[in-house]
Amino acid sequence: MDVLDLARTQFAVTGSLHFLFVVLTLGLAPLVAIMQTIGTFRDRPTMMRMARFWGQVYVINYALGIVTGLVMEFQFGLNWSGLSHYAGDVFGAPLAIETLGAFFLESTFLGLWIFGWHRLPPKLHLACIWIVTLTAYASAFWIMAANAFLQNPAGAVDRGGHLELVDSTALFTNPLLTMALPHVVGAALITGGTVVMGASAYRLFRRTSEQQFFTTSLRLGVVVAAIGVVVTVAFGFAQFGPVGEYQPGKFDDNPLAGAGLGFMILIGELIQFVVLFFLLPVIYWLPRWRWAHPIVMLMIPLPFIAAILGWLAREAGRQPWMVHGKLTVADAMSPGLTPGMVTTSLIAFTAVLGLLAVTDYALIARTVRRGPAAVSLGAAPGSGPDAAPDRAAALSL
Amino acid sequence: MDILWFGVFAVLLLGYFALEGFDIGLGMLLPVLGRSQEGRDRVVAAMAPYILANEVWLVAVAGVLFGVYPRAEGEVLFGLYPLVVSLLVSWIVRDAGLWFRRRADGRAWRAGWDGAICLGSYGLAFSWGAALVALANGMSITPLGLAGGAAIAAAFAFHGWTFASWRLPGGVTGARRSGRALLVSACVAAAPAAALLAGAAPWLLGHTAPADTLNVLSLMILPFTPIMLGGQVWVWRTFGPGRAPERTPSFF
Numbered sequence: 001m002d003v004l005d006l007a008r009t010q011f012a013v014t015g016s017l018h019f020l021f022v023v024l025t026l027g028l029a030p031l032v033a034i035m036q037t038i039g040t041f042r043d044r045p046t047m048m049r050m051a052r053f054w055g056q057v058y059v060i061n062y063a064l065g066i067v068t069g070l071v072m073e074f075q076f077g078l079n080w081s082g083l084s085h086y087a088g089d090v091f092g093a094p095l096a097i098e099t100l101g102a103f104f105l106e107s108t109f110l111g112l113w114i115f116g117w118h119r120l121p122p123k124l125h126l127a128c129i130w131i132v133t134l135t136a137y138a139s140a141f142w143i144m145a146a147n148a149f150l151q152n153p154a155g156a157v158d159r160g161g162h163l164e165l166v167d168s169t170a171l172f173t174n175p176l177l178t179m180a181l182p183h184v185v186g187a188a189l190i191t192g193g194t195v196v197m198g199a200s201a202y203r204l205f206r207r208t209s210e211q212q213f214f215t216t217s218l219r220l221g222v223v224v225a226a227i228g229v230v231v232t233v234a235f236g237f238a239q240f241g242p243v244g245e246y247q248p249g250k251f252d253d254n255p256l257a258g259a260g261l262g263f264m265i266l267i268g269e270l271i272q273f274v275v276l277f278f279l280l281p282v283i284y285w286l287p288r289w290r291w292a293h294p295i296v297m298l299m300i301p302l303p304f305i306a307a308i309l310g311w312l313a314r315e316a317g318r319q320p321w322m323v324h325g326k327l328t329v330a331d332a333m334s335p336g337l338t339p340g341m342v343t344t345s346l347i348a349f350t351a352v353l354g355l356l357a358v359t360d361y362a363l364i365a366r367t368v369r370r371g372p373a374a375v376s377l378g379a380a381p382g383s384g385p386d387a388a389p390d391r392a393a394a395l396s397l
Numbered sequence: 398m399d400i401l402w403f404g405v406f407a408v409l410l411l412g413y414f415a416l417e418g419f420d421i422g423l424g425m426l427l428p429v430l431g432r433s434q435e436g437r438d439r440v441v442a443a444m445a446p447y448i449l450a451n452e453v454w455l456v457a458v459a460g461v462l463f464g465v466y467p468r469a470e471g472e473v474l475f476g477l478y479p480l481v482v483s484l485l486v487s488w489i490v491r492d493a494g495l496w497f498r499r500r501a502d503g504r505a506w507r508a509g510w511d512g513a514i515c516l517g518s519y520g521l522a523f524s525w526g527a528a529l530v531a532l533a534n535g536m537s538i539t540p541l542g543l544a545g546g547a548a549i550a551a552a553f554a555f556h557g558w559t560f561a562s563w564r565l566p567g568g569v570t571g572a573r574r575s576g577r578a579l580l581v582s583a584c585v586a587a588a589p590a591a592a593l594l595a596g597a598a599p600w601l602l603g604h605t606a607p608a609d610t611l612n613v614l615s616l617m618i619l620p621f622t623p624i625m626l627g628g629q630v631w632v633w634r635t636f637g638p639g640r641a642p643e644r645t646p647s648f649f
Binding site: 078091111115168377 | 478479481617621645
């Protein structure tokens with residue numbers, strides 16, 4: 001591989017890893033917020049326990065979303081400084097707005113939410129998770145705006161060898177943003193819904209305790225996944241119009257993009273078929289149909305695979321352009337970048353993030369396996385599950 | 398407008414050193430201040446509620462660098478390539494330690510991730526020290542960076558020690574420090590970056606994005622500053638010393 005391939009591989013690997021965690025974060029955040037809202041206003045203790053249990057799954061997943069996101073943010077300057085040099089006056093704006101106007105708030109209020117259980121007044125604590133959810137979706141908007149600019153550089157003109165922003169409205173109403181964002185949001189809801197229903201099906205299948213807890217969770221997961229499927233499929237097809245207009249031949253000229261699109265649609269239709277025509281109509285009986293639970297569990301990987309294939313189609317189909325029709329990927333690479341530099345950082349990032357990703361998924365599985373009673377997020381004062389092993393260890397000394 | 402955005406950039410960068418400095422410092426001091434597992438748990442719990450609100454200042458610094466100084470961004474990050482990579486890897490390892498240390502049982506598990514926090518914190522401090530020295534030398538990475546790393550590590554450790562003495566008076570450090578002492582140690586932690594920024598101001602201002610870009614950024618970001626600052630103040634008001642006793646195990 002030459003240096004360009006290495007740099008592209010680094011972006012593809014870290015970007016895919018990042019999105020695997022982001023897509024679940026976006027899907028789970030509104031679910032947790034809704035659970036906590038019902039738990040707060042209706043005095044339903046089960047809903048509050050659901051908010052804590054699925055909240056812990058959400059938070060463990062969030063950790064990898066952050067650390068992979070750090071690499072994404074700095075990678076532009078490391079390997080692709082040609083992009084900020086040529087198009088930074090335009091492309092940098094949505095990224096700067098995302099970090100300050102969205103992620104800064106998201107991170108601050110997530111800290112308040114995680115550590116604020118039993119400390120903040122319940123309604124203010126509830127407000128924290130809603131701010132986290134809203135800013136997470138605002139982040140998705142700005143990041144998709146930046147990506148849409150690469151697909152179709154709207155609102156910018158080339159002046160003296162670099163792009164200048166002339167029409168910010170055009171930049172933020174780019175058809176490749178407005179049609180793609182709901183598609184991504186729908187995919188996130190499918191992912192959140194599928195993980196909740198799959199994990200609930202596992203608990204019900206194993207006939208563990210908390211039947212009511214996981215019956216409600218399973219139904220909620222199916223409903224959210226069903227809403228997500230409708231939105232995703234509708235805005236998937238809606239994108240063919242603008243893509244055909246602004247990037248003609250995107251999926252025909254590039255075999256990788258075409259294959260990504262084809263397999264994504266295949267998986268998407270499988271999810272649509274199972275969720276809309278099987279799980280949703282039988283939602284009342286589903287929690288008791290033990291034979292059907294393995295099917296629900298097997299669905300968990302599908303939205304993640306489809307999401308990666310979707311990005312493969314969108315990004316590979318942009319080649320050879322970094323900014324469509326304006327700047328090639330080869331020209332966007334940092335001048336003077338050597339294969340040694342990229343190889344070292346590629347190995348470092350892939351090894352560290354890959355190991356952490358596997359660990360993270362194992363910890364999420366462990367949270368599900370141990371069930372709601374063992375959740376430490378928002379544990380009542382004096383009842384932490386961590387206290388018990390500590391005491392046991394102390395006694396053994 | 399370009400002066401305003403330089404001010405935003407300066408506040409974010411110095412804020413990062415003043416705030417995240419004590420997290421990094423305490424991470425380095427973890428084996429010293431917490432000789433037992435229980436002691437390390439107390440040190441981590443003391444800083445845990447602040448970390449998400451602190452580390453995000455650097456994410457914001459990078460965002461402003463990209464949006465306001467796009468042509469400086471590539472030059473600086475690419476010029477410091479190995480240091481940026483080691484900074485990121487250290488940051489990731491430190492954060493993983495914090496998020497994972499309490500997610501499974503067993504002393505070896507927690508002690509292992511405590512090691513990751515300590516190692517990552519040293520990596521962060523030395524990467525920063527070397528980066529500041531390299532920036533001051535016109536982006537040439539020299540062995541002198543090691544001395545810079547040691548200086549930054551010492552400043553962060555002092556800041557972390559002061560924070561622990563303020564948050565847990567008479568606790569892990571055995572000392573008590575006032576809010577004013579914490580302010581002083583924050584200034585010590587941020588001073589090297591402030592000196593560099595003062596020197597680099599003309600160069601940075603010369604790389605400012607055009608007015609049209611700045612107008613969009615101002616319109617989209619400045620309305621959120623009260624909530625951003627409000628959230629930060631709320632963190633300090635909620636988790637300050639003596640607010641509520643530590644009755645539950647910290648999530649980190």
